[in-house]
């Protein structure tokens with residue numbers, strides 16, 4: 001499964017990249033918002049980890065732009081802005097999850113897994129096809 005890490009700090013990005021790769025994920029690092037808006041439209045992307053403090057665009061604008069373009073890919077916001085109103089704003093703009101920095105890698109990994117579960121994907125209208133839910137022989 002391929003994840004995108006949108007993060008301008010190389011140190012954080014490489015920490016995430018190494019950790020996620022060690023758990024079997026393929027990871028692409030995107031260091032700015034403009035490139036993120038392009039890359040997240042790639043249908044091969046399973047999840048986006050999105051930092052809010054980016055050098056060009058605000059991460060929330062990236063999130064809004066993605067949703068406006070019709071992307072339904074799960075987005076996990078990772079931000080130093082951990083106040084309740086920041087988290088609520090992120091979720092309202094279409095984030096699936098929100099983790100405040102500093103974070104424990106184990107929690108990030110657990111949230112990545114939770115957001116990649118088919119149940120979560122189905123509720124967003126993709127991932128599970130209807131025929132997979134039908135029992136054989138059922139009308």
Ligand code: CA
Nearest residue numbers: 008051053054
């Ligand atoms: Ca940043």
